[in-house]
Amino acid sequence: MCLGVPMQILAINGFIARCEARGAMREVSLLMLQGESLVVNDFVMVHAGHALQKMTGQEAHSTWELLDELLSHDLNVPGA
Amino acid sequence: MPYAGSLSLRINWDGNAVSGVAVKSARPQASRLLAGKTPNDAILLLPRLFSVCGKAQQAAALAVVSAAQGRDIPQLDKLELGVACEVMREHLWRLLLDWPKLLGLPQQQQQFMRWHAALNVIAADQGRAENLPAELFQVLLGIDYKERAHSTTLLEEWLNAKRGVLAPVVAALELKESRLNFAGKQAICDFMPVWTVSDVRQRFAAEMNAEFSAMPQYNQRPLETGALAHVYSLPLLQTILRKHPSRLLARFIARLIDCMDSALALGNRRVEAVEAGDGGGLSMVRTARGMLLHRVRIQTERVTEYLIVAPTEWNFHPQGALQGLIGLQESNQARLRETVKLFALSLDPCVEFQIEVCDA
Numbered sequence A: 001m002c003l004g005v006p007m008q009i010l011a012i013n014g015f016i017a018r019c020e021a022r023g024a025m026r027e028v029s030l031l032m033l034q035g036e037s038l039v040v041n042d043f044v045m046v047h048a049g050h051a052l053q054k055m056t057g058q059e060a061h062s063t064w065e066l067l068d069e070l071l072s073h074d075l076n077v078p079g080a
Numbered sequence B: 001m002p003y004a005g006s007l008s009l010r011i012n013w014d015g016n017a018v019s020g021v022a023v024k025s026a027r028p029q030a031s032r033l034l035a036g037k038t039p040n041d042a043i044l045l046l047p048r049l050f051s052v053c054g055k056a057q058q059a060a061a062l063a064v065v066s067a068a069q070g071r072d073i074p075q076l077d078k079l080e081l082g083v084a085c086e087v088m089r090e091h092l093w094r095l096l097l098d099w100p101k102l103l104g105l106p107q108q109q110q111q112f113m114r115w116h117a118a119l120n121v122i123a124a125d126q127g128r129a130e131n132l133p134a135e136l137f138q139v140l141l142g143i144d145y146k147e148r149a150h151s152t153t154l155l156e157e158w159l160n161a162k163r164g165v166l167a168p169v170v171a172a173l174e175l176k177e178s179r180l181n182f183a184g185k186q187a188i189c190d191f192m193p194v195w196t197v198s199d200v201r202q203r204f205a206a207e208m209n210a211e212f213s214a215m216p217q218y219n220q221r222p223l224e225t226g227a228l229a230h231v232y233s234l235p236l237l238q239t240i241l242r243k244h245p246s247r248l249l250a251r252f253i254a255r256l257i258d259c260m261d262s263a264l265a266l267g268n269r270r271v272e273a274v275e276a277g278d279g280g281g282l283s284m285v286r287t288a289r290g291m292l293l294h295r296v297r298i299q300t301e302r303v304t305e306y307l308i309v310a311p312t313e314w315n316f317h318p319q320g321a322l323q324g325l326i327g328l329q330e331s332n333q334a335r336l337r338e339t340v341k342l343f344a345l346s347l348d349p350c351v352e353f354q355i356e357v358c359d360a
Helices: A057-076 B030-034 B039-049 B054-068 B076-102 B109-123 B132-141 B151-161 B167-178 B197-207 B210-214 B227-231 B235-243 B248-264 B311-315 B321-325 B333-347
Strands: A005-013 A016-021 A024-029 A043-047 A050-055 B006-013 B018-026 B271-277 B280-286 B291-299 B302-309 B352-359
Touching: A005 A024, A005 A057, A016 A043, A024 A043, A024 A050, A043 A057, A050 A057, A057 B030, A057 B039, B006 B333, B018 B321, B030 B039, B030 B302, B039 B054, B039 B291, B039 B302, B054 B076, B054 B271, B054 B280, B054 B291, B076 B109, B076 B167, B076 B248, B076 B271, B076 B333, B109 B132, B132 B151, B132 B248, B151 B235, B151 B248, B167 B248, B167 B333, B197 B271, B197 B280, B210 B302, B227 B248, B235 B248, B248 B333, B291 B311, B321 B333, B333 B352
Parallel strands: B006 B352
Antiparallel strands: A005 A016, A005 A043, A016 A024, A043 A050, B006 B018, B271 B280, B280 B291, B291 B302
């Protein structure tokens, strides 16, 4: 299933942003968010290398809580 | 990052041919988070997790909870509009960006961005869609849209003439597929029939559990879902499949048909739900990738069970459509990887995938 991951923008170069989440760095395409005003430190929802929506820090935080909960579920499933 | 999940495609290759394909999915089961939540919380939570298919997931969640509670789906027309726009965006993303990139052709970024922005406005019910079909036909296919003409009739004309921005993509794909050599019979995966949500309930009610959700099958066999499964019986697709049985071009054209049909009839029904007894409900959404199912059980205003069966689980089933690569004659590893990528893209996983080629 197509889960998105919130990431924070560290640098922007044209349509490409260098983003970070939990210590992981990714080059992310901003193509889908053309027209949005994006600056360094903004949060975006990233899916398969594309930023799909801008989000607030609070939204990113609460989504991370959900993802952490999800991962802990998966780690607790035998054989998962 | 483990959160987003991924697919691993392991190809056994002896230097001349593919002898085996192993598909391994490492994707979190998000529906586990929903147990214990109130139905409303469940509906609000899903779109926060699913970004790329958020409208379809939201529609499926609203529909299944409504069915379980014996209510009509609220604002169904608005949901259908959102899903249709999301379907078109997904198809255009593949057609204008992903396929050209894999085939070494220029991506149509500016055109995609224009339609992406227009679809956002239409989905929010803040813009009109009357000109969209004509514009899609003109730009993508280079032909004038004829009122009341069926899109497959127009596509048949177009496949012969090949104009518009998709012409070089289709020409490259035809050439690529015509060069594939399977030296014998290629394994094929059955297409999923065009089911209603009631058909699905009847066929799968007894076996819908976490195991089914991770690896769904019908009569002990995986099925291919998606645009091609929906339209493969059309004469145009039958002709293409006879000429190109590997289904690469057929899946591309089927997506194009689904995109055009969505633009021509934005309100076409894609969301269905049915009550499933004992506080249960089942919903089905026809997404760009295929059939998305949600099943819920609600007791004393709490979700006691929630299952999601995504189209990627059908299309990337370990014994599913990618087994069609077995027997492929290829002596060049780089070309083999490109071909595997094309097969994967034609089935369109909703997560990133890695390809590993192993000595057989």
